[in-house]
Amino acid sequence: MLFPITIYRACLWLPARLRGERWHPRVNTALGLLLYGLFGLPLSILLSLEILIVINTQLMAQPMDDDEATQKPLSSTSYSPTHHWPGRTLEEWPTDLQVTLPGYVDDATPPPDPTLPRDQFYDQLLASYSPTILHKMGHEPLWDIPTDIFFDGDTNPRNNVSNALSLGTVPAVVHGEVIAETDDAYYLAYMLYHVKDYDLPVREAISDATFHDGDNEGIQLRIDKASMQITLVETWFHNRFFLCNRTGESQGTEPIQTRALFEGGTHLVLFVQSMGHGVRCASPADFDDLASNSKILRLASDRDKLIAPGINDHTEYNIGYRLASLKPWYRLAKTHAGSGNDFTTLFEDTIVLGTDSTGKEIQIGKFFAANDFEKRAWSRPKPPWAWDDRWDDIPVALWHFHPALAFNSHTGEAYSEKYHYNAPISLIFTAEERKTVLTSLLSEHYQHAPQRLARKTNPVNRQPSLPPAKKPGIGVQVKRYMNYVIHSLG
Structure with a gap:
């Protein structure tokens, strides 16, 4: 478990070993730190994660209960999943x-x-x-x-x-x-x-x-x-x-x-x-x-x-x-309270999605209400409009409220974004709020993709996003890992 220190020392040692006294010690140290930042630190993180995965796998391994060993469902001993063609494994x-x-x-x-x-x-x-x-x-x-x-x-x-x-x-x-x-x-x-x-x-x-x-x-x-x-x-x-x-x-x-x-x-x-x-x-x-x-x-x-x-x-x-x-969730989305046990609302805390014509914030519930939870934890239970993947380029709420755009962004496809029906948008918001919310979400989305901002038309009927010009690079490989x-x- 001392490998992070070993990798750090190796990165500092390597420039001095290769260049000896030809360079000033401070230059060797600077090169060693640069080497550590570029290669040593990522390698340390990678090895730490792999060790953590191995430890977690051992912790999560759940042996069968004693009664499970004798239960043996009818299909369990000989069953092998097949295609719809019989006998093929x-x-x-x-x-x-x-x-x-x-x-x-x-x-x-x-x-x-x-x-x-x-x-x-x-x-x-x-x-x-x-x-x-x-x-x-x-x-x-x-x-x-x-x-x-x-x-x-x-x-x-x-x-x-x-x-x-x-x-x-x-x-x-x-x-x-x-x-x-x-x-x-x-x-x-x-x-x-x-x-x-x-x-x-x-x-x-x-x-x-x-x-x-x-x-x-x-x-x-x-x-x-x-x-x-x-x-x-x-x-x-x-x-x-x-x-x-x-x-x-x-x-x-x-x-x-x-x-x-x-x-x-x-x-x-x-x-x-x-x-x-x-x-x-x-x-x-x-x-x-x-x-x-x-x-x-x-x-x-x-x-x-x-x-x-x-x-x-x-x-x-x-x-x-x-x-x-899900319609009852939509109808109750704007009925919420702060975190606490003295309320009876379905949702706690809020997501702000813009302001209406009077300057009032348009808010919807962020978490499902609960008694036992860690208030600052990322893992609190959320409705689908509050699901927010910090690794992608779409803002919170857009995935559920504008699924065509979210899917286009994630896959590079050019699916139609012209809606004939949108249940969460139509059931949660008033006619005025719908345009405000979608405009706000699209503006936030295109801050991360300014090259596509010029193609934004009416938020409900805008043209589909174009697929990327080249194959995904290192970013997708990092996400895959x-x-x-x-x-x-x-």
């Missing part, structure tokens, strides 16, 4: 990106019908593209079940932990919404709210920031109108956007974490961590440990046949969840 990525996990039943649901009224059509979209969720279970399984933030019948999440403990269970619920429609795509969001984020006792003892009441992570995805295929997914993984698509390639500002896998044609397969609940697209490697501490959740097409999850770490392959709308670090330490 997932040793490599399937060329059609299709997998069939245990518990899957083809309900032969007809495709969404765009001739229906908008609300009905959007409900069909949400069901047809609802994710298959591979959720790992930790030592507090009650906190590893995604549920309705209003499961207890009120809109005050401060009492969710105590109410869940009193009930001893929570229903499996995913919050879903068609958040936007443009000329060429539909944008869908699926949120996984957990009553509590927790960690291993040793990590909780080290830092209060490793656990907190309430947790909200999830995804936004783009469905191409021409093909009706999911072309891009962005997941929220511990304050970082993880991207996946069908090719594994991108020309934008953010790296692609992995290719996407699907079940039943349209159902994206997600992997969700236990304890911290980071969400990402699943990969074939995630299926190697499928029989241990896993629950597979799918949308229940028939509520009367919904199978509730066991509040345990036993593997279950056929859990059903139901969908809840940081994704690896965040994923390993999550």
Whole structure:
């Protein structure tokens, strides 16, 4: 563990060794410090992170419980994930990106019908593209079940932990919404709210920031109108956007974490961590440990046949969840209070998105209200408009309020940014506020990209961003490595 000192001394020693007494000692020292800053310090940080990852991997390793060893679900001993072609193993990525996990039943649901009224059509979209969720279970399984933030019948999440403990269970619920429609795509969001984020006792003892009441992570995805295929997914993984698509390639500002896998044609397969609940697209490697501490959740097409999850770490392959709308979140977004236990609002603290014509600040809630949290911690539970990846070039709120622009920025694509429908913007803000908010967000965004500022037109109907002229460079490689670090330490 003394390598940082050794590297530092080596950097100071090398100029003197090469040039000897030909240079003044101060020159040798200056060159040594320059060498350390350019090479020694980055190498020290890199080695420190790798050692930290190894230590964390050992801490996070969770042996099976005694009863898990004897449980042996029907499919666990002989199951090997396959394509929809029988008998073929997932040793490599399937060329059609299709997998069939245990518990899957083809309900032969007809495709969404765009001739229906908008609300009905959007409900069909949400069901047809609802994710298959591979959720790992930790030592507090009650906190590893995604549920309705209003499961207890009120809109005050401060009492969710105590109410869940009193009930001893929570229903499996995913919050879903068609958040936007443009000329060429539909944008869908699926949120996984957990009553509590927790960690291993040793990590909780080290830092209060490793656990907190309430947790909200999830995804936004783009469905191409021409093909009706999911072309891009962005997941929220511990304050970082993880991207996946069908090719594994991108020309934008953010790296692609992995290719996407699907079940039943349209159902994206997600992997969700236990304890911290980071969400990402699943990969074939995630299926190697499928029989241990896993629950597979799918949308229940028939509520009367919904199978509730066991509040345990036993593997279950056929859990059903139901969908809840995000519209109540939008309608309550401007009802908030300061951090504290004496309120009943859904949200605490605020994000300022500009001022209206009277000079009054336009504010929306920043955090989900809670009792137990570290006030200054980055990990406090947030609604999707408050998700802010400090490594990308879009400001807070733009990702959820202007998904087409965010996806264009991240991938270098030129998707249409002309909206026919935008749920959060239309339900949260008045007509006057909408233009103010979007103008403010775009102005902040283009401060980071002034070369594109001249192309900004009406905020709602502006032309799509152009893809970069050259392939991403070292910045994307650094982000790719940081994704690896965040994923390993999550």
